[in-house]
Amino acid sequence: xxxxxxxxxxxxxxxxxxxxxxxxxxxxxxxxxxxxxxxxxxxxxxxxxxxxxxxxxxxxxxxxxxxxxxxxxxxxxxxxxxxxxxxxxxxxxxxxxxxxxxxxxxxxxxxxxxxxxxx
Amino acid sequence: xxxxxxxxxxxxxxxxxxxxxxxxxxxxxxxxxxxxxxxxxxxxxxxxxxxxxxxxxxxxxxxxxxxxxxxxxxxxxxxxxxxxxxxxxxxxxxxxxxxxxxxxxxxxxxx
Numbered sequence: 001x002x003x004x005x006x007x008x009x010x011x012x013x014x015x016x017x018x019x020x021x022x023x024x025x026x027x028x029x030x031x032x033x034x035x036x037x038x039x040x041x042x043x044x045x046x047x048x049x050x051x052x053x054x055x056x057x058x059x060x061x062x063x064x065x066x067x068x069x070x071x072x073x074x075x076x077x078x079x080x081x082x083x084x085x086x087x088x089x090x091x092x093x094x095x096x097x098x099x100x101x102x103x104x105x106x107x108x109x110x111x112x113x114x115x116x117x118x119x
Numbered sequence: 120x121x122x123x124x125x126x127x128x129x130x131x132x133x134x135x136x137x138x139x140x141x142x143x144x145x146x147x148x149x150x151x152x153x154x155x156x157x158x159x160x161x162x163x164x165x166x167x168x169x170x171x172x173x174x175x176x177x178x179x180x181x182x183x184x185x186x187x188x189x190x191x192x193x194x195x196x197x198x199x200x201x202x203x204x205x206x207x208x209x210x211x212x213x214x215x216x217x218x219x220x221x222x223x224x225x226x227x228x229x230x
Contacts (some may be wrong), residue, residue, distance in 0.1 A: 036219070038164075038192070045121060046164065048219035062215040095163055096147050103175055105154045105209070109163035 002027040004110035005095050011116050012090075018083040018115055022096030029074040030054050034099035036106060037070060037081045039092040047092075054080055068108055086117045121221035122147060125209050128230040135191030136196040139225045143189050147220055151211040153191040155184055158205040158224075168193060168205070195227075205227045 008020040020049040022035070029035065036051040051104050052070045064083070072079040083090060093114050097106035124142040131137040139202075141153065156167035166175050166186035171191065183194045195202055208222040 031185075043225040045205075045211075046158075046221045051219070058221075059217060062217055063173060080212065083157075103154075103166060103169040105166050105169045106156075106164070107166045107175065109165075112163055 002098060002108045004108060005100065006094060006096050006110045006113040008094075008113055008115060011118060012086050013086055013119055014117055015085055017088055017092050018081070018086050018117070020080050020094055020096075020113065020115070022080070022110060024077045024079075027098070029072060029079065034059075035072065035079045036097050036099050038095045038097060039090075039104070040095070040112075041089070041092040044092075046052045049081065049083075051095075056067075061116055084091060091115065091117045121223040122212060122220040123210060125206075125208060125222035125225045127223070128226050129226065130230055131195075132230050133198055133200060135198045136194060136200055138195075139193045139206050139208075139227070141191045141193070141222050143191075143210060143220075145189060146214045147189075147212040148186065148191055148209040149189040150213055153186050154209045155182075155193045156207045156209065158207065159204055160204070164170065164207065173182045200229045200230055207213065 003025045034051040037049040049104045050070045052058045062067045067084045069082040092114040095112045098108040100107035152170045156164040157167045159162040171186040172184045180215045207224045212220045
């Protein structure tokens with residue numbers, strides 16, 4: 001059974017860097033999949049942040065691209081998100097998800113981790 | 120402002136058929152597949168429809184999707200109380216080197 005779990009350091013101060021890791025179990029990151037990050041601000045809709053292939057190829061949301069880096073470590077079964085220069089607008093629940101080659105869509109999601117940007 | 124436009128709310132009574140629309144444009148829905156996700160309160164989204172009208176295993180046949188031109192719809196027949204949730208459409212957008220776009224979401228209330 002494929003499972004994804006987000007983890008991160010907790011609250012982040014404005015202008016600092018948000019770093020999150022998604023640990024995948026029950027599935028190899030080296031399989032031909034993209035892995036994605038999606039966020040949801042309080043009371044708002046879903047926003048795709050970006051996706052990464054096991055080879056390291058990435059796609060980013062154009063509106064976040066200048067601040068986002070997604071990386072992958074297949075040996076640790078993890079992929080990570082870095083978002084620089086955060087503001088209160090980056091406060092959200094952050095989800096990691098598997099982009100399934102069977103469905104061409106995010107078919108397995110982590111439970112989400114809430115990140116608050118506050119001084 | 121989301122790239123894909125959905126009505127903010129929809130409602131229906133148990134047993135009724137409800138549809139939720141999703142409007143896009145040429146680089147997204149007009150050129151690519153549409154996907155639908157269901158998000159129950161306090162939980163992560165769940166894939167409901169893929170490639171316009173396909174259901175992943177385990178999704179009841181009460182849920183169906185369709186696409187025409189630059190618009191798509193999700194239909195739920197035989198509405199149940201447990202269908203009360205937020206529904207999001209999504210698609211790939213070919214502009215700006217390509218990216219995933221979501222609709223703003225529709226909150227479905229079962230009266």
